[in-house]
Each structure stands twice: as structure tokens, then as C-alpha cells.
Amino acid sequence: MPNFLRNVVGLVAATLTTSVAGSVFSTQSVISSLRSLDVEVPLATRLSMTVDDLAILPSMAPLVAICFVVGFIVAPLCIRYIGGNRTAWHVVAGAVALITTLLIMKAVLLITAIAGTRSVFGLLSFGLAGAIGGWVYAKITTQARLEK
Amino acid sequence: MNKLSVTLLLLASLVSSVINAQHTATETDDYFTTVVASGFNQPWAHEFLPNGDILVTERVGNLKIVRDGKILEQVVSNVPESYYAGQGGLLDIMLDSDFDRNRTLYLSYAFGSSSGNATRLVSATLNTNGDNYALENIKILFTASPLKQTPQHYSGRIAQMGDGSLLLTVGDGFDYREDAQRLDNHLGKIIRINRDGSVPADNPFVAQRGAKPEIWSYGHRNHQSLVIADGVVYQNEHGPKGGDEVNIIEAGLNYGWPVITQGRDYNGARVTPYIEYPDMQQPLVDWTPSIAPSSMAFHMSKLYVTSLAEKSIRMLTTDGETINDQGIVFEAIEGRIRDIAVGLDNHLYVLTDGDQAELIKITQTLLR
Numbered sequence: 001m002p003n004f005l006r007n008v009v010g011l012v013a014a015t016l017t018t019s020v021a022g023s024v025f026s027t028q029s030v031i032s033s034l035r036s037l038d039v040e041v042p043l044a045t046r047l048s049m050t051v052d053d054l055a056i057l058p059s060m061a062p063l064v065a066i067c068f069v070v071g072f073i074v075a076p077l078c079i080r081y082i083g084g085n086r087t088a089w090h091v092v093a094g095a096v097a098l099i100t101t102l103l104i105m106k107a108v109l110l111i112t113a114i115a116g117t118r119s120v121f122g123l124l125s126f127g128l129a130g131a132i133g134g135w136v137y138a139k140i141t142t143q144a145r146l147e148k
Numbered sequence: 149m150n151k152l153s154v155t156l157l158l159l160a161s162l163v164s165s166v167i168n169a170q171h172t173a174t175e176t177d178d179y180f181t182t183v184v185a186s187g188f189n190q191p192w193a194h195e196f197l198p199n200g201d202i203l204v205t206e207r208v209g210n211l212k213i214v215r216d217g218k219i220l221e222q223v224v225s226n227v228p229e230s231y232y233a234g235q236g237g238l239l240d241i242m243l244d245s246d247f248d249r250n251r252t253l254y255l256s257y258a259f260g261s262s263s264g265n266a267t268r269l270v271s272a273t274l275n276t277n278g279d280n281y282a283l284e285n286i287k288i289l290f291t292a293s294p295l296k297q298t299p300q301h302y303s304g305r306i307a308q309m310g311d312g313s314l315l316l317t318v319g320d321g322f323d324y325r326e327d328a329q330r331l332d333n334h335l336g337k338i339i340r341i342n343r344d345g346s347v348p349a350d351n352p353f354v355a356q357r358g359a360k361p362e363i364w365s366y367g368h369r370n371h372q373s374l375v376i377a378d379g380v381v382y383q384n385e386h387g388p389k390g391g392d393e394v395n396i397i398e399a400g401l402n403y404g405w406p407v408i409t410q411g412r413d414y415n416g417a418r419v420t421p422y423i424e425y426p427d428m429q430q431p432l433v434d435w436t437p438s439i440a441p442s443s444m445a446f447h448m449s450k451l452y453v454t455s456l457a458e459k460s461i462r463m464l465t466t467d468g469e470t471i472n473d474q475g476i477v478f479e480a481i482e483g484r485i486r487d488i489a490v491g492l493d494n495h496l497y498v499l500t501d502g503d504q505a506e507l508i509k510i511t512q513t514l515l516r
Contacts, residue, residue: 026417034420037329039407041421049421056416110234110262111298111322115413118323 003141010140011072015065018094018133019057022064025125026116027053033119060114063101064133071097071130072137087138094134095127102126179512181480184497185214188505192304193443195241196492197274198248203281204499204507205255207237213281214507224274226283230257231265234299242306244271244343251275252343254289256304256316264295267302267318267334271343289314289345290362292334296321300370305443307374307381313348315340315364315381317371325406325419328367331359336405338371338383338397340364352400367403367428373444375451380468384444384453387411388419390436394444394453394464394471395429404428410436432471433464443487447496452477454485456501461485478510 027050031041041049071093078089102123105113112118117126190207194214197203202214203224209232211224230238236258244252251273259268269290272283301319308314320328320336328336331353339362340351353359371385374397381397391411395403408422408430424430435441440457451464451471463477484501491497496510 023417030417030419031421033326034407037326037407039420039422039425045421049418053417059415111300114415115325115417115419 007141010137011065011068013140014068014072014094014133014137015061016057017136018064018068018098018129019061020054021129021132022060022098022114022126023053023056024050025129026114026122029116029119029122029125064098064130067097067101067130068094068133068137071134075134086142087135090134090138091131092134094130094132094137096130098130098133099123099127178514179478179480179510181478182509182511184217184507184509185219186504186506187219188212188499188507189503190237190501191486191499191505191507192238193240193487194489194497194499194507195243195253196489196497197243198492200492202491202497202507203241203253205238205241207239208232209238209257211238211241211255211283220280222280224281224283225277226272226286228255228257228259228268228270228283228286231260231299232258233262233265236265236299236302239267239302239304240306242308245308245312253283254306254314256302256306258299258302258304259291260295262299263297265297265299266292266295267304267316268292269306269314269316269341271345287345289343290316290339290341292318292339293360294333296324296335298322298324303368303371303385305372305374307376309340309376309381310379311348313340313342315374315376317368317374317383317385319370320368320405322370325369328369328405329402329407331356331363331366334360334362336366336368337363338365338368338374340399364399365397365401365403367405367407369405369409372442373453375444375446377446378468380466382444382446382451382466382471384433384441386440387434387436387438389414389416390438391419392435392438392441393431394433394441394451394473395431396469396471402428404430410434411438433473435473442485442501443489445488445490445496447490447494450474452488452496454488454498456484456486459484461488461498481508481510 075089075093116122192205194204204212211227213220238257240256242254271287273285300322303317303319305317318334327333347361353363354361373384375382383397384394388411391409406419408425439455441453443454445452453462460476461478463474465472486501487499500506
């Protein structure tokens with residue numbers, strides 16, 4: 001597979017992975033907030049809401065993709081000028097890109113657009129989702145480099 | 149049932165629907181509108197003075213005077229400074245029920261700054277200053293606690309009960325929605341205080357440890373309408389994406405937000421898995437998708453609700469226990485509509501929204 005195509009596949013896979021993970025994490029954060037009000041949420045209800053919330057993917061995925069394009073342009077520059085592990089840099093880039101974007105959105109909108117990220121825990125969980133996406137991208141594109 | 153019976157039934161149904169349609173069309177279409185004044189900048193509410201002047205709040209902080217169809221250049225002076233950001237600024241205005249004697253009015257507004265702000269209610273005396281007006285004896289009656297950092301969801305609608313006590317809607321602050329269910333704060337509540345700011349002894353949570361004594365009802369989101377008619381408190385509130393509601397408010401009850409709602413977050417995610425839950429009140433009217441209800445008036449035994457997103461006025465019928473949405477009326481009025489109230493001449497007046505807003509009088513010719 002050509003490198004460019006491999007990068008595109010990596011970006012799409014990373015975007016989908018992070019979007020799904022972010023949605024799932026956000027749902028759990030929202031449910032956690034409800035449970036803090038002593039609202040009972042049985043496992044089946046939790047699972048149902050988690051699946052239902054995947055409806056946000058069409059609106060979330062483009063945003064995540066834009067974050068990753070920026071993050072995955074910056075990551076190789078870090079590797080080139082600072083050095084270090086390629087996968088680790090992409091994991092960091094994915095996490096930082098997501099968290100930075102959410103913070104910028106909050107600064108511009110003056111509210112939190114994704115309810116699950118209102119708490120520090122929720123924000124960090126989105127960072128984790130971004131990190132997972134960075135890892136997926138690094139693995140897919142590393143394979144391309146090895147084949148070359 | 150034989151064929152003849154079925155045919156007769158269908159015919160009767162058809163005739164009935166035609167009669168009803170004509171009735172509705174006559175009742176809702178027989179009106180005309182008059183622009184009383186135009187050029188308001190983001191108005192929020194209006195109030196009628198006994199001498200015929202009309203006061204209009206603008207969110208930027210102005211209290212404008214409409215006299216003989218013109219907006220005076222001079223605004224009411226000494227209006228408290230408000231925090232103008234997001235949905236914040238100068239909000240509602242209401243005359244005291246005994247205004248003729250005490251010249252007292254009430255204002256709600258966003259108080260504070262980006263680092264800490266809240267919905268606030270003040271009373272003031274309206275004094276005549278030549279041809280203009282000035283507020284004096286300004287007294288802070290209530291400030292929602294704790295301060296929040298978002299400039300959204302202040303609510304801020306004022307109403308006065310038969311015993312003179314004041315109701316004020318306090319929004320959930322958007323990012324603080326769970327606080328609407330907690331009684332240790334004022335967010336997402338309707339609060340009730342006396343005219344002097346003290347807490348009525350019969351408020352529902354006065355004796356509950358840890359609860360704010362001003363709370364009258366809770367579980368609200370962004371409720372910008374509050375009307376009392378025949379002793380019944382009608383309220384409506386913005387849901388998020390869907391879940392706009394009309395409720396009849398009773399002391400001490402929980403109206404559910406954010407544990408129950410028909411709405412979803414703006415990004416499509418669920419706010420909650422529930423549309424009903426024990427001890428939480430169901431809305432009497434739900435609008436999903438949202439119409440964005442902004443204000444409400446009670447006129448000739450009907451409720452009229454203005455909307456921002458649907459850009460409409462809806463008429464609702466009620467018997468004091470149930471409410472039925474009869475649909476859109478006064479369709480000649482276009483655009484986002486911010487406020488509606490009944491004038492001293494017993495006609496409805498509406499304020500449109502935006503930076504070139506109009507005050508429009510609706511004359512229902514059937515009612516003359």
C-alpha cells in the first residue's frame with residue numbers, strides 16, 4: 001500500500017477509534033454525574049445509552065480528524081528535532097490535540113460543548129481517547145515505513 | 149357496524165373537522181398588528197406604566213422609554229450595571245402589584261463577571277425626573293448562589309404571587325446542570341422571596357437542613373417564562389435539543405432536569421437515559437423538536453407562548469390542571485420573538501428579538 005494511502009487509512013482508523021472511545025467515555029462521565037445525584041442506572045440502561053450516544057459520531061468525527069491532522073503533522077517534527085519513540089510521540093500528539101481542542105472550544109463558546117468533558121476526569125478521558133487514536137495511527141503508518 | 153353506519157360516522161367526522169377548522173381559522177386569523185416602536189437593541193422584556201409609557205429592557209443594560217410611539221433618547225437613569233455577555237445582561241422588569249402607591253418595580257439581571265456571575269433581583273423606586281425617569285432606593289433582594297463562570301442560562305423571569313411575594317426563575321448555568329437537582333444552591337430553581345428580600349416562612353425547604361430556603365421548586369433548566377393566572381403558576385423552559393416544556397409549578401416539586409427530559413444535548417448525545425423517574429414531574433406540554441420558548445402571557449383565558457427558534461406565537465388552552473397546545477397563531481408576525489405581555493388596553497404586545505427589534509401590538513378584532 002502506498003505511504004500516502006497508508007497515512008489516510010491510519011488517519012481514518014485513528015479518527016474512528018478515538019470518536020468511538022470519546023463517545024463511550026463521555027457517556028460514562030454523564031452517567032457518573034447522574035449517579036452522583038443518587039439516580040439509579042442499571043447496567044443494561046448504561047449499555048443502551050452508551051450505544052445510543054454513538055449517534056454523535058457524524059458530528060464528532062470531523063472535529064477529531066482535524067485535530068489529528070494538526071497533531072500528526074506536529075508529531076514527526078518533534079521526532080525529527082527532539083528525537084524519541086515514534087509511537088510515543090503520536091500517542092502524546094493525539095492526547096494533546098484532543099484536550100487542546102476542547103479547551104479552545106470552551107474558551108470560545110464559554111460553555112462545554114461535550115457534557116462528558118466538564119470535569120477534569122472527563123477531559124482527561126478524552127485525552128486518553130486521543131492517545132488511543134495516536135497509537136492506532138502510529139501502528140498503521142509504522143507498518144508502512146517497515147514495508148518500504 | 150354496517151356500511152351505512154360507517155359512512156355516516158365518517159361523514160359526521162368530516163363535517164365536525166370542517167367546522168372546527170373554520171372555528172380555529174376565524175379565531176386565530178381575525179387580528180391585525182401595529183408596530184408601536186422599532187429600533188431596540190436585543191430587548192428582553194417590556195412593562196406598561198399606568199400613564200401609558202412603556203419601559204423596555206435591553207440586555208446591554210438600557211431601560212428604554214416608549215412614549216407616544218417613539219423611543220426616547222433619554223433612558224431611565226440609575227439602572228444597576230449588569231454583566232453583558234452570552235445570554236446575560238439586563239433581563240426582566242415587573243411593576244409591583246401596588247405600584248400606583250409605592251412606585252416600586254423589580255429588575256432582574258446578570259450580575260458579576262466572567263470569573264463569577266449570577267442572576268440577581270433588585271427592587272427600586274421609579275421617580276419622575278422632568279420628562280424622564282430615574283431609579284432610586286435600589287435594593288438587592290436576591291443573588292443566586294454560588295457564582296458561576298458561564299455566561300449562559302440565567303433565566304431571570306419575575307412574577308408576583310397574590311400575597312405579594314416574588315418568584316424568580318434561576319437557570320442552571322448550562323455547565324452546572326446537575327445542580328438543578330441539588331438543594332444546596334440556587335441553580336435550576338424557582339425561588340420565592342418577600343418584597344423586602346426576606347424568605348417567606350412557608351417556603352417548602354425552609355426547615356430542611358442544608359437546603360437554600362429561597363427555593364420554591366427545582367429541576368429546571370433555562371426557564372424564561374413565568375405567569376401567574378387565577379392563582380396558578382405557569383412556567384415554560386428551554387430544553388436542549390428538544391425537550392422544551394410547559395409546566396404548572398407547585399411548591400416543593402421536582403421538575404426533573406437533568407434526570408428526565410425528552411431532549412438531547414446539542415451534539416446529539418443523551419442527557420439522561422430517562423424520560424420519567426419517581427417523584428419527578430412530567431411536563432404538561434413537550435416540544436420536541438425545540439421551539440425555544442422565550443416568554444408567555446395569559447390573555448382571555450389562554451396562554452400565549454413566544455418562541456425564538458420556531459419564530460412563532462403559540463396559543464395554549466388550560467383549565468388550571470392541564471394544558472393543550474392549540475398551535476401557531478398570529479402568523480403575520482415574523483422572526484424570533486423575545487417577549488409577550490398584555491397591555492393596559494387589554495391587547496397583546498410582543499417584542500421581537502435582535503438588534504433592530506420591534507414592539508408590536510396585536511389587535512384581535514373579535515375581542516373588541
